[in-house]
Amino acid sequence: RPRLNGHRSSSDTVERTKILLLGLRSTVIPLQIWDCPANTTVESLGVPLSQFSTIIFVIDIRDLYNQPISKLVEFIVASYAENPSIILEVFVHKAEKLQEDDKIENFRQIHERVSDRLLDISPEYEQMQLNFHLTSVYDHSLHEAFSRVLHKLIQSLPFLEELLNVFCPNIQSPKAFLFDTRSRLYVATDASPVDSATHNLCCDYLLMLNSFGPLYNPTPPIHPATNGSATNGSTSSTHSRPAAPSMTSAPPSIHTPQPNPTRHTDFFYPSSSTTLNAPSSPSGASTTLSYHLITKHLALLALLPSTVYEERRGLVEYNVVFFRQGVQEICAEEEFARVGE
Amino acid sequence: MGASGSGKTSMRSLIFSNNPASLTARLGATIDVEQNHVRFLGDLVLNLWDCGGQDSFMDSYLTTQRATIFKQVGVMIYVFDVETREMGKDLEYYRDCLAGLQQYSPDAAIFLLVHKMDLVREPRLTAFQRKKQELQDASGDAVISVLGTSMYDESLYKAWSNIVHTLIPNAAILTKHLQTFAGACNATEVILFERTTFLVIASSSPTPTSLDTSLELEGTTGIPKLDAKRYERTSELIKAFKHSCSRVREEFRSLEMELYDFTAVLDEMTRNTYVMVIIHDPTIEIAAVKLNIRLARRKFEELQSDSLVS
Ligand SMILES: Nc1nc2c(ncn2[C@@H]2O[C@H](COP(=O)(O)OP(=O)(O)OP(=O)(O)O)[C@@H](O)[C@H]2O)c(=O)[nH]1
Ligand SMILES: Nc1nc2c(ncn2[C@@H]2O[C@H](COP(=O)(O)OP(=O)(O)O)[C@@H](O)[C@H]2O)c(=O)[nH]1
Ligand SMILES: [Mg+2]
Known part of the structure; x- marks a missing residue:
């Protein structure tokens, strides 16, 4: 059963307010996801495909047979047209x-059969942009595949990558990612290969x-198991801190007697x-994995030698600040361009 | 102890072998008794007997093997599948085991775990209370603790932290020293974990075993009211991350976090323990906390060896 999911491109601002995809609100790219059932056809979609930037087809790895492959090919041809x-x-x-071997073999066969069928129909399909990914919800392969799909929609990607490519050697990092923290999709990474x-x-x-x-x-947060007294306590409490990190006012101190400075x-x-x-x-060489929030929703994760992290912390922080400035500028640009549309 | 399929071996594999819950589906029924020596806190060796729960084994524990099974027991943990369709039979075996225990190890602590709570759909608390009452009625005047558990959430860590707590001789002394240490770090709270299981051994907060009462502590001690499940959630989170690290053939060593609402440092305290320092004062530097941990190491190492020898 080939499936299709459509990704709406973000061309109009009115539509975008509805977008609540995977927590990707107001990150580098606003996008909308359409989740369509198996019996969807290009006609039944009700919206011209020109409105979409990407189509993801989901096919079960055990569906090597004629019928699901034909259906997939049919849809590809119709979409491309x-x-x-x-x-x-x-x-x-x-x-x-x-199992590992069967997995690779089935993947290869599905890939080959779809490509062969397409070329049988027309040699023109050779230039078609068609990418295959192995995915499962039981590990992070789905996140990785989705991230890769996402990258093609991020116009500022080369700039973000460039910032990462500068950042990594400066702190001797073999690998760094810029992640959307809530969806755990990465928005960009440096040029070194991604090892899963x-x-x-x-x-x-x-x-x-x-x-x-x-x-x-x-x-x-109030657990359903705890009784009502929890709610009373929190309102009368003199030392509550903001529950949401987005709060901008300085929260009151928690140690009642002397007022402590708090994080702005x-x-x-x-x-x-x-x-x-x-x-x-x-x-006994050890590695440090560091996390730095860069914007409200984006975080920089970097692997680096622990010796660098411990002994040259100033250098690391300096580079993070520099990186943050770069990313924030890019995001501001994007925001500006979007509003101007 | 407990009926076949109630989840005994699964628990053991989660708590003591750093395996994820998904792997337990592959476990077969335990044949007879599987004995395990697990080193806990370095020098404290727990001799864990996982008794296969099929009827034929149970019958033999209660008859020919009776003395072997019930002699020198420190703690009996009896696991009940919350969804069992044979509660009558389960209770009958349980009563027989209780009699065996009272005959050979009258001082043993008794924990009854109502397991697989994740499968209960109706309000869990009501279902649990009902089971608990049933178990109390079946236990006569024996002193028992009944706890609801599931391997899919932190409740299993809470239950096992309570269990090992009864085996640690100097928990009260540790709490006192942790309080001193918390004061030195300007910390809201300091928690001590066992290294391999990440079960909570002690904390600077007054009553680590009865966490449900932590709501009432507020005001009297000046400690802010924190989530009652935080300890076992921490155990669960760290264990899961340790497992992720092992998948990339790395070994988890330490963690520090400077988040919006608090600062936390998790690091080795002694060879067998980890300490987590929770700070709500944003002026405290992580480096200072780490230095304090380093300075406290020897003291805690001594404390631990003293108490375990005695
Ligand atoms: N839903 C749910 N299933 C569980 C839980 N704990 C264990 N199981 C499942 O229960 C099944 C039996 O678990 P075991 O640990 O082998 O049971 P046992 O008590 O050791 O059984 P015997 O060795 O025959 O006495 C496994 O398939 C586990 O995955 C739980 O908390 N929730
Ligand atoms: N084994 C396995 N099952 C999956 C995976 N992803 C989804 N499923 C299961 O497949 C079923 C159908 O999923 P659903 O997302 O509703 O399919 P849809 O009809 O295409 O939207 C559900 O029972 C999922 O739990 C996967 O990666 N591995
Ligand atoms: Mg077993």
């Missing part, structure tokens, strides 16, 4: 269902930090780091 500049992506999904183990680790780190964020707040959330950027040891390496 209507909008030749549309980006076509195929997610070969539920990959974790198969590192990518997975970054996703897991973000997941952990997102969960820690509210955990030690003085005003905890306008100028404060959360950061974190975790140190990892490689048990296999005899030198």
Whole structure:
């Protein structure tokens, strides 16, 4: 059963307010996702395909057979006819269902059969932009594939990449990502190849930090299990801090007697780091994974030698500040361009 | 102890072997008794007996193996599947085990875990209360603790932290020293975790075992009211991240966070413990906290070796 999902391009400002995709609001790119059932056709969509920038087809990795492949090819041909500049992506999904060897083999076969069929129809399809990704919801491969799809829609991508390419060697980082913190999709990365183990680790780190964020707040979220007294307590409390990080006013101090200075959330950027040891390496060299919030929704994650992070912290922070300035300028540009549209 | 399929081996694998919950689907039924020595806090060796729960094994524990099974027990953990369709039989075996325990190890602590709470759809609290009452009625005048657990959330860490707590001789002394340490760091709270399991051993907050009462502490101690589940959530989060690290063949060592609402440092305290320092005062520098941890290491190392020898 080939499936299709349509990505609406963000050409008009009115439509954009509805966009609540994966937490990608007001990041580098505003986008809208259409999630369509299996029986959708180009006609039944009700909107011309010229309005879309990308189509993602989702096909089960076990669907190597004639029928699902034909349906997929049919849709590809129809979409291409209507909008030749549309980006076509195929997610070969539920990959974790198969063993490693079968996985690669099935993936290769699906890829080959679709391409062969298309070329049989017309040699013109050779130039078609058609990309295949192996995905599963049980690991971060879906995040990685989605990130790659996203990259083609980010106009400022080369500038963001350039900033990362400058940042990495300055702090001896072998790999750095700019992530959207809530969706855990990466918006850009430096030129070194993405290794999925590192990518997975970054996703897991973000997941952990997102969960820690509210955990030690003085005003905890009310659990359904706790009784009503929790609500009373928080309103009468003299030392509540803002529950939402977006709060701009300075929160009152938590230690009641002497008023402590508090973080001005306008100028404060959360950061974190975790140190990892490689048990296999005899030198005991350790790696640090650092996290720096760059804008409200974007975070820079970088791997770097722990010695650099510990002994040359000033250098790291300086480069982060420089990087942040660059990204914020790009975002401001984009915002400006969008409003002007 | 507990019926077959109730989740005993799954728990053991989650808490003591750093495995994710998804892997437990592959576990087969345990044959007879699987004995495990788990080193806890370095020198404290827990001798864990995972008793296969099929009827034939249970019958033999209660008859021919009775003395072997029930002698020298420190803690009995009896696991009940919350969704069981054979509660009558479960309770019957449980009563027999209780009798065996009272005969051979009358001082053993008893924990009853109502497990797989994630499967309960109706209000969980009501379902749990009902089970708890049923279990209390079945236990006569034995002193028991009944806890609801699921391997898919932090409740399992809470239950096991309570269990190991009964085995740590100097928990009260540790709490006192952690309070001193918290004062030195200007910390809201300091929590001590066991290194491999990441179970909570002690914390600077007054009653780490009865976390539900933490709401009432507010005002009397000046400690801000924090989420009652924070300890076990922390155990769960760190364990999950440790697992992610191991997948890239790295070993988790430390973590520091400067977030909007608090600053936290998690680092090695002794060879067998990790400490987490939670600070709500934004003027405190992480470097200072790390220095304090370094300075406190020897003291805590001594404390630990003293108490475990005695
Ligand atoms: N939904 C749910 N399933 C669980 C939970 N804990 C364990 N299970 C599942 O229950 C099944 C049986 O778990 P085991 O740990 O092998 O059971 P056991 O008590 O050791 O059984 P015996 O060895 O025969 O006595 C496994 O498929 C687990 O995945 C839980 O908290 N929630
Ligand atoms: N094994 C496996 N199952 C998946 C995966 N992704 C989705 N599913 C399951 O497939 C089923 C259908 O998913 P859904 O997203 O509703 O499909 P849709 O009809 O295309 O929107 C659900 O039961 C999902 O849990 C995957 O990566 N692996
Ligand atoms: Mg078992």
